[in-house]
Every structure is written in structure tokens, then in C-alpha cells.
Amino acid sequence: MQFIDVKDLVFAYENYDENDNDNKGFEGEETQSAVVLKKLSLSVKKGEFVALLGHNGSGKSTLAKMFNGILQPDDGSVTVCGMDTSDDDRLLDIRKKVGLVLQNPDNQLVASIVEEDVAFGPENLGIEPGEIRRRVDEALKAVDMYEYRGHAPHKLSGGQKQRVAIAGIIAMEPECIVLDEPTAMLDPQGRKEVMDTILKLNREKNITIILITHYMDEAALADRLIVLDGGEILTQGTPREVFTNVELLKSHSLDVPQATELAYKLRSSGFKIGNTPLNADECVEEIVNALTRKSVN
């Protein structure tokens, strides 16, 4: 049994206009049908770091809300550790296992002091005060915000707020965290803070991560990349496998990292590039190899 299993998932918004603006694309979209997810199947292993890529309107945010039963399938199923999200009796257990972090940190913080905000989740789970104290401290340390525990959330930077939101989820001790574009509203410094935190949680605490992002450099850090297009899986694999297919991604007007694009273009003009590079350092190394190889021949 996989940690999360999605089978033949179908989902449509009943009234497209009223339900969810987030799932409308940039172009206005009268032409698109209201079916957002079309018989989609995937699974996620315990401890895995999966990145979901795709345009606005590709269904990724809708999918994110499926993992802990905020939305439920019209057809097909979503199971977490064997528990079906459409089973109301198991919903609380599922939500204890899978936490969700959203795009805008300002919409997720509820209390006027950082540590109270982090305590909100565990308090609602009916956990004992002593245990809550321990969890809050540990969660804040995990995201490097312990020294800010007495601060007011509205005075923090975007990256700090988002880390507090993540701490609020960690304090519920979930096995999996789903993050829906957590860095979209942050500056480069804030993005780095949040990404470092996500990687640390995945590697040190073995928390399963499902990250939805538009940033290719963030997606390149994942174990596995799933690209969604029009409610279906366009392609998936390790970041290197997916990004090697530059033409497929470009034809769906998706970005690839510049390092990958450069290597791709050099390769098609006769350069011998071995591995597809995902970052600047790898790319430099590949080009140096190719250039020296040439001069040796």
C-alpha cells in the first residue's frame, strides 16, 4: 500500500463561475469545460518529495485539496494510508496525517502572537497543554522561528510568516505536508528560507512533501516531478528525466531551467553533453567536459 493513492480521479466544479476563481486560467476560459481533473491516477510514497508543476487551470490546486479531503472526488478515489477521503468517519484521521499550506501567508495566520498561532492546530486536536508546549517549541525550532515566538505575526517578513504557517502544520505532527505555491508571494530571500525549511523537514524528519510550484528551480529539488496539463498527467519522473524533454515542456509553454535549456541547445548543435544539467554548477561542468573532449579529439 502506498502512502497516498489516487485512482481514476474525476472532479468537476458544478458552477464554474461561482466556485473557485483560482482555478480559472489567465485567458478567461469560457472555452474550457468545468471538468478539472480527468481520470487522474498517481501515488506518493512515504517520505517522498514530489513536486507538481503546471499552468493555472491545470488542476494542481484542486488536486492539492483532494489529498486531505477538503474536496472529494466525483468519481474515482483518493486514499491516505488506506483511508478513503470520502469516508467522513476517517476525515479527521486523514487531516491529522496530511497538512496543507497555502499561497498567501496573510490568510493563514489567525493569532496575534506567533506561538499562539502555532498552538492553534494542536489545541483543536484536544492535545494536553504540556504536550502542546513541547510541540510548539519543536515546530518553531524546526522552521528556525523559535526566537520570534513572542512576536506579532503581522510584523514578520513574508518568508517568516510562511514559515510560521508551516510550523502551525508541523505542530500537528503530520506525516505529509502539501504546499500550494508557498513561495509565490515571497521575494528571493523568503523563497530560499521556505525551500530550505521544506528540504530539512523532508530529509531530517522524513515528512512526505507534495509541493505545488511555478518555479523550475524549486521543482528541480524534488525526488519526483509530476507535470499536469488540462487535468491530466503530461509527464512524470525525476527532475532530470522530465527536464530532458525540453521540447515537450516548451510546446506546453512551460519553462525549463536556463541551465537545462542551454545544454539542450548546445547538444542540438553537436555538443556532447552527457547528463542533463539542472543548475548552473552542473551546466558549467558539462560544458567544460564537452569543450575539453572536443580539443582532445
Place this chain on the structure above:
Amino acid sequence: MSLLEVKNLSFTYGIGTAFEKQAVKDVSLNIEQGEFIGIIGHTGSGKSTFIQTLNGLIKPTSGTVLLDGKDIWSDPKKIRRVRFKVGMVFQYPEYQLFEETVEKDIAFGPKNMGLKENEIKERVKIAARFVDLKPELLKKSPFELSGGEKRRAAIAGVIAMDPDILILDEPTAGLDPRGRDVLLSQIYAYHKSKNNTVLLVSHSMEDISRIADKILVMNKGSMFAFDETKKIFSKGEEIEKIGLQIPQITKIMIGLSKKGYNLPTDIYSVERAVFEIMKLRGKKLEEKASI
């Protein structure tokens, strides 16, 4: 005479309070008619404060802003006129839509300028066309639009005032790559057809480098650099040192030149990088042949 002259401009928040903070320190620069300027800097580098001094939303603590050679604060009662000439699109402008219909929202600015009814109508039409809002959307409530459409409607509201200078504060924040590309190309096309002056604030060096003639780099309230785009990238390493991200492609070129390859480092497009690397390889092969 430059269109906009900024002289020794400084601004300090909360003077005399515990929160006193100098946000902009002694910035001087000239902006010419028709230039497309990219502005980049950390959160807290003073870029938002700086642009707000340009249309008189913030009065500088010291220094002056000259528009067409005239101090914008020479008659504080007429500061509103400056705002018609220098249009400002804030971050997440879609939060500022408020009218009953998209059409009325776009017309709000021109109306305040005291234009005639048919002139306003014409301007709304033109502005909507620039941001590619379909005519049938104009009669809808702004709240019925998608996120991307809302943002374009908000930008159209500023364009409809036909400002000499258009300032946009992170207009692509939160959009997906396709939305970002579409919006940037619309802004660029607008700039080209009007030949007006555009100032665009962004966190993305990659976006800015594609369209800006010149780039202003702000750091800790001061002007770190202000120069032509190409020249800014020849300072790639210094810019990285102050903690700003340079395009990955520039990093690669710097990395290669550090390994001893004779390559230019002021490169910010993949196409140019391919060209330079191919040229280098060609030379190497020639050398081989001549031996």
C-alpha cells in the same frame, strides 16, 4: 533636459519616533523620455518608497524630483496633476478594483481628470485593448473576472489616464509563467506603441533583463547601480554579493570564464550564450587544425 530628474533624494520614515528609519539615501538619477527602466532590489531596499516619491505619494525628506524640469512639490496643491502624468500600478492591484463594472473601474481615473464623456469611453476602449480584455468583459462586475483578468483590468485603469510615465510595482507577482510572459509582452507592446516611459519593479532579473533598456539596482536605500542592461550584467558578481539573484545563464557564463575560458560574462539570454560558446568552440577547432 531629462523627463525626470531626481536630485539627492532621501526619505526617512517616522522621524522623531522609535521607528525612525531612512528608507532612501541620497539617490540622484535622470530618466529620459521613452526609456524602459527595470528596478531591482531586496525587500526593504527602498525601491517601493523610491517610486512613490516620483509621483508625489511620498514627499521626500530632502532632495527634489523634477518632472519636465519643474519641481513636483513647487506647488503642493497641484500635486494631483503630477499623478495624472506619472501613473502608478501597485502590487496586487486587483485588490483595488471597486466599481460595479469593469468599464466604470477603468473609467475612474480619466473621470477624475475631468475628461469629457466620449473621450473617457474612447480611452477605456483603448486601454482595454492594450491589456487584451475582451469587450464583453467590460460590462461584467470586476469580481466575476479571473485573477489574471482582474490584474489586467486594474492596469488598464492606469493606462486609461495615458500617463507620460507608467510605474509598475511587481506586476507579475503570483502569476504563472504563461500569465507572466503575456503580461510582460503587453506592457512592452504598450511602451513601444506609445513611446512613453516605463519603470518596472521586479524581483526577477530574468524578466527585467529581457525588456529593460536600463536597470536600477537598489541596496539598503542607496542606488547601487544605474546603467544600461548589458553593463549591469558585467557587474554580475558584485550584484550577487549584495544578495540579489542574477539569471542562471549569467552565473553559468561567469562560472565558465572562471575556469579559464575566454567568454563574455555580460550575457543574460540563452541564445547569446549558445552563440558565444559555439564561437569559442569554433576557435578551438581552428587552433587544432592549424597545429
